[in-house]
Amino acid sequence: MKKSAILVGVKLPSIPDFDQSFEELDNLALACDYYVVKKVTQTLSTSKNDYYIGSGKVDEIQAMVEETGATTVIFDTELTPVHIRNLEEKLDAEIVDRTMLILQIFETRAKTKEAQLQVALAKAQYMLPRLIDNTLQRGRIKAGKGSKGKGEQQLELDKRRYRTSISRYRRDLKEIVEARRVQRLKRDRDGMFSVALVGYTNAGKSALMNQFLTLSHRHQKKVLEKDMLFATLQTSTRRIQLHPMISFLATDTVGFIRRLPHHLIEAFKSTLEEVKDADLILHVVDVSDPHYSEQIDIVDDILIQLDTEKIPKLYVLNKIDIIKKPQGLIPYNHVKISALKGNGIPNLILKITEYLLEDYHPVNLSIPYDQSHLLDGLKKDGIILETEYGESVIRVTVAFLDHKIQPYEHFIDSANLH
Ligand SMILES: Nc1nc2c(ncn2[C@@H]2O[C@H](COP(=O)(O)OP(=O)(O)OP(=O)(O)O)[C@@H](O)[C@H]2O)c(=O)[nH]1
Numbered sequence: 181m182k183k184s185a186i187l188v189g190v191k192l193p194s195i196p197d198f199d200q201s202f203e204e205l206d207n208l209a210l211a212c213d214y215y216v217v218k219k220v221t222q223t224l225s226t227s228k229n230d231y232y233i234g235s236g237k238v239d240e241i242q243a244m245v246e247e248t249g250a251t252t253v254i255f256d257t258e259l260t261p262v263h264i265r266n267l268e269e270k271l272d273a274e275i276v277d278r279t280m281l282i283l284q285i286f287e288t289r290a291k292t293k294e295a296q297l298q299v300a301l302a303k304a305q306y307m308l309p310r311l312i313d314n315t316l317q318r319g320r321i322k323a324g325k326g327s328k329g330k331g332e333q334q335l336e337l338d339k340r341r342y343r344t345s346i347s348r349y350r351r352d353l354k355e356i357v358e359a360r361r362v363q364r365l366k367r368d369r370d371g372m373f374s375v376a377l378v379g380y381t382n383a384g385k386s387a388l389m390n391q392f393l394t395l396s397h398r399h400q401k402k403v404l405e406k407d408m409l410f411a412t413l414q415t416s417t418r419r420i421q422l423h424p425m426i427s428f429l430a431t432d433t434v435g436f437i438r439r440l441p442h443h444l445i446e447a448f449k450s451t452l453e454e455v456k457d458a459d460l461i462l463h464v465v466d467v468s469d470p471h472y473s474e475q476i477d478i479v480d481d482i483l484i485q486l487d488t489e490k491i492p493k494l495y496v497l498n499k500i501d502i503i504k505k506p507q508g509l510i511p512y513n514h515v516k517i518s519a520l521k522g523n524g525i526p527n528l529i530l531k532i533t534e535y536l537l538e539d540y541h542p543v544n545l546s547i548p549y550d551q552s553h554l555l556d557g558l559k560k561d562g563i564i565l566e567t568e569y570g571e572s573v574i575r576v577t578v579a580f581l582d583h584k585i586q587p588y589e590h591f592i593d594s595a596n597l598h
């Protein structure tokens with residue numbers, strides 16, 4: 181049965197994008213399978229000590245809980261353990277804050293070992309300080325001031341348990357990341373160009389990945405695309421074959437959102453390692469969203485945190501099938517597409533190919549006829565641009581990735597080097 185929830189938003193001067201954030205809270209609640217029965221907002225200059233919101237507002241929400249039978253009250257902010265405890269006692273409902281809500285979504289959907297570890301790590305890091313506060317308060321009340329009561333002994337045990345779990349999760353994650361790094365190194369040896377799809381959640385990254393897979397005739401390798409926040413929870417990498425000789429690796433990633441809990445960013449950094457190693461970043465933007473300009477800034481900020489400034493970046497303005505004209509700033513280096521309908525995809529492929537070909541260098545080879553079997557290898561190792569059958573040799577112009585040239589060095593036509 182769906183749980184029913186009341187959403188609470190507090191307009192504070194420190195949250196200038198309150199409206200968008202509160203609108204997103206609705207979708208986050210939906211993605212977490214809550215049924216939203218009421219929404220309440222309050223404008224304050226600062227948050228309050230006891231309940232975060234004013235006590236009059238708490239009474240109002242208490243009446244709503246009674247009237248609607250809501251099981252949960254969700255706040256669009258990060259609450260302190262004291263706020264949570266006070267609110268829970270007063271409202272007799274489960275209190276969830278924005279961070280916990282996002283963690284819950286990730287927790288219920290994480291399927292792979294890696295995603296599960298990342299969520300467990302983020303949750304344990306979020307819980308540790310809260311656990312300390314909560315238990316301390318209760319321990320003190322029971323044991324009386326000054327004495328070290330049962331509550332505090334329990335607290336010591338719990339703290340140790342959480343710390344042990346945190347280091348175990350970190351160690352296990354490190355092993356998975358290391359295994360993937362080795363896999364990546366192997367791929368690098370094959371000289372594959374890699375393209376990372378990043379962007380705000382629901383922008384259409386997975387839909388674009390699926391367009392690439394369609395082009396590549398690899399329908400069976402399609403990824404989940406869905407109108408839901410955080411549909412993708414782990415990166416997946418697929419080989420995209422554009423042409424018998426031109427292929428690249430595309431990596432679909434987890435979407436970003438405003439005010440993403442920093443424990444989650446930390447935990448997901450290992451997943452996003454793939455982005456750091458990309459040769460090209462496609463920043464996918466849903467330009468049909470009226471707030472897309474801010475979403476671009478949010479994603480670009482996280483990309484900076486991930487140390488990816490040196491990687492070339494192309495903005496892919498998506499969902500042009502549902503708007504006449506984007507209502508915001510247009511980044512300089514961009515292409516417009518519809519990942520749903522396929523508009524603009526050939527142009528995007530052309531752009532990707534331009535970046536990809538920058539790594540290729542044309543070389544003229546003169547191959548004697550008795551070595552003509554080398555042509556088969558050349559077709560695999562490079563892109564043949566021109567072939568001319570001369571009297572004693574076959575002249576071939578081939579575009580190579582640098583590390584692929586070595587077996588053919590002997591045949592480089594020194595007179596004709598570009
Ligand atoms: N109209 C329209 N809808 C699109 C387009 N691209 C994607 N969508 C829809 O937008 C929704 C989200 O698409 P996804 O590809 O799952 O988005 P994502 O960026 O992977 O999202 P997360 O994995 O949740 O971060 C889906 O319902 C898609 O069908 C487009 O070009 N036009």
Ligand SMILES: [Mg+2]
Pocket residue numbers: 385386387404405411412432433
């Ligand atoms: Mg996705």
